[in-house]
Amino acid sequence: MMLDVQNLSVVFTDRGAPFTAVDNFSLRMDRGEIVGIVGESGSGKSMTAHALMGLIRRSQVTVTGRALFEGTDLLSLSREELRKVQGRDLSIIFQEPMTSLNPTMRIGKQVEESLRIHEGGLSQAQRKAKALDAMALAGLPDPEELYRQWPHQLSGGMRQRVMIASALVLRPRLLIADEPTTALDVTIQAQILETLKEINRKEGAAILFISHDLGVVKALCSRVVVMKQGRIVESGAAEDVFRHPREDYTRLLIASRPSRKKLGGGGRNE
Secondary structure: OOEEEEEEEEEEOOOOOOEEEEEEEEEEEOOOOEEEEEOOOOOOHHHHHHHHHOOOOOOOEEEEEEEEEOOEEHHHOOHHHHHHHEOOOEEEEOOOHHHHOOOOOOHHHHHOHHHHHHOOOOOHHHHHHHHHHHHHHOOOOOHHHHHOOOHHHEOHHHHHHHHHHHHHOOOOOEEEEEOOOOOOOHHHHHHHHHHHHHHHHHHOOEEEEEEOOHHHHHHHOOEEEEEEOOEEEEEEEHHHHHHOOOOHHHHHHHHOOOOOOOOOOOOEOO
16 A cells, blocks of 8 residues: 555634635555546645645644555654655646746756755766656657756646656656646647656556546546545546446536647647
8 A cells, every 4th residue: 555545634724714625535545556536626636635745834724634655644744754755755746837847947957856855966967867867758859958948948738748757857656646737738638648657657656646627537547536625525446437427516527528629838839
């Protein structure tokens, strides 16, 4: 068992009545498994991921439950202890690469960031070699050229692949992907999903994939968890949930699958 989340709850207590963003969320994941969390905006799916990664500021927020990652409770770690785990053992791909990438840093230096934090003994040449390997694994063409470029020179799909490369550079055992294809058109979206499948096959990394689109989750994941208003309302094998949903909410998500292409960013084309 790689990940065992037990009764995770996230409650905001800032002014007025407490607001429960995540309510008794439980999930088990094996090594190398791909599991999806699906739900509309505000369902608590991203908040769940951020709690697991230790990205929620604890002031005026109460996080309870357990999140055992290979036996270690992530929720009980100090900030310093958690920093040693983030990026090295588990990593996250965010939804909007342009808000996560530093516009004043070249692509290669940003992919190397985790190496500077966790493997300070590496030489610059060693860091570059690892960064180029991660960029190639993420499906970026001509990593040597892209290494020297800036975020604004790349398309939305290419920037998302840079985020994937940054998450992969330390070869984490668990990769959390938080709506990584939302801002992309359907063609690039499909390419990113294939890249994640290939990473899972080659690296054996488990993937927790978060999306509002049940169809995208079905294409990638073996199991799916459906969330509504912070709670799990349905879960099971992705094929079963997609073909025979038990809950009206799940049926609504299936019916609302996007039918038109979303416009990606400008810049260099994929």
